[in-house]
Amino acid sequence: MSATAYKIFEIELLGRTFLTPNMARLTFGGEQVAGMRTEAPDQRVKLFFPRSDGAPSAIPDRPDWYRIYKSAPPAERAPMRTYTIRKLDADARRLVIDFVLHGETGPASRWAINAEPGDRLQISAPNRLFDGNSGGFDWDPPADIANVLLIADETALPAVAGILEQMYDRGNTPATQAFIEVPSEDDRQQLPDWQGLEVNWLARNGRADGYGAGMIRSAQAAVIPETAVTGGDADSGCADIDSLDVDRDILWDRASAAGDQFYGWVAGETAAVSQIRKHFLKDLRIDRKHLTMMGYWRHGKPHV
Ligand SMILES: Cc1cc2nc3c(=O)[nH]c(=O)nc-3n(C[C@H](O)[C@H](O)[C@H](O)COP(=O)(O)OP(=O)(O)OC[C@H]3O[C@@H](n4cnc5c(N)ncnc54)[C@H](O)[C@@H]3O)c2cc1C
Known part of the structure; x- marks a missing residue:
């Protein structure tokens, strides 16, 4: 077999x-x-x-x-x-x-x-014996990517730490904005450092605005290159944005920006990622081909 x-x-x-x-x-x-x-x-x-x-x-x-x-x-x-x-x-x-x-x-x-x-x-x-693409990953930026945006909470911190380490180890160190929401200041981790990498930790510290608020603030603060913004109708290709049911639907958008200069990777609590998605696609009109956005867990619900 x-x-x-x-x-x-x-x-x-x-x-x-x-x-x-x-x-x-x-x-x-x-x-x-x-x-x-x-x-x-x-x-x-x-x-x-x-x-x-x-x-x-x-x-x-x-x-x-x-x-x-x-x-x-x-x-x-x-x-x-x-x-x-x-x-x-x-x-x-x-x-x-x-x-x-x-x-x-x-x-x-x-x-x-x-x-x-x-x-x-x-x-x-x-499986090590399988020689094709496993399909079980989403970080897949163009090799010469110039501008990276990472927004995550603590469930996606293992992935973000691995992403930054891989870029550093490969000597591929593009301009990178990383925003990481964590439960407390003490949950910050040691991450690689390079000129052009900006790491922002957003500690909830028991804040009343709770899970995902730091990620949402990050999306508003992120600097998006103009080349990533699409012209035309804001709703074009975005019919699913308002209808997404964060309690039921799987939120999983995968970038398809081969050869492009900007790559955004967002993962964490599903309702927060859904709001960020709406902000990026509808308000900022970022072309969705640049964006990987994933709901990793649901506040108040078991996630499988
Ligand atoms: C692709 C992918 C990769 C992931 N990688 C990691 C990883 O490396 N490390 C990691 O820790 N998680 C990771 N997660 C998230 C993890 O799968 C969920 O947090 C999962 O729900 C945890 O299962 P559980 O049995 O502890 O809780 P569940 O039975 O799923 O949920 C029970 C309750 O706990 C709440 N809950 C679940 N997770 C959290 C949380 N993080 N903080 C607060 N409340 C929570 C739920 O809302 C629910 O009310 C990943 C998810 C995905 C989709």
Whole structure:
């Protein structure tokens, strides 16, 4: 049988460190990590957590696992959540994922708070034996990109940190505005630095305006190059902007700006990203081909 882009792996927790008060770094190992790969700093994976009765997941490693998973009654399914590969060294069998610790209300955050070395999980991750494009990433700017805008909250901070590290390591250091909303000042992380990189941390610090407000302020403060703005009818190609239901619809716009000079990547709480999308497309008339915008989680609702 030919290799699939993603497959199911078994991983084992090796250790956990607390990067900041609300972010833990979990390092996983196990023989099967050798079979994984990652293509981009926002490469996504699905993790399967124990059910509320404590039963571990039992996802079969076969191409139609999702059909089988969905055919089980919801109460019998292992909770599945999406995370970002922060680091992968397949040869050393080391996989790193950074978890926001937002309390015990969700199976993923609860697991990350309570897990002990030796605990095991299943994960759907890119398959090293597959030689095509895994399709599980969205950071894909033109190679000679001149102007980058990143807006994120803490759930997308692992991706943003990876994006900045990749640009720095490759010596590709365009003018970059990064805006990162975090729970507190103490949740700021060490990031690369170069001339032309401007990092803005927006700490909620328990502010009454709450989740997403810092991201929305950032979108208003961001400097957008004129070349990224489209002329003509503001509603052109944007019929879905007002009708998007942030409680139900998936918010996932992918830039298609090959050869263009400006690239915006926005990810975080879905209602906030939806407002930013409206501001960028309708008020500022940025051509959507420059923008990748993704709802990573929903305030008040479990996200799968
Ligand atoms: C492509 C992609 C990549 C992602 N990468 C990461 C990553 O690397 N690290 C990471 O931590 N998250 C990441 N996320 C977000 C993560 O999937 C969600 O936060 C997820 O809802 C967490 O699951 P849970 O079981 O803890 O909570 P859920 O069961 O989904 O939700 C339970 C409750 O907690 C709330 N909640 C969920 N997340 C948060 C949060 N961050 N802060 C406050 N309240 C919250 C929900 O609104 C709900 O009320 C990513 C999401 C996507 C789509």
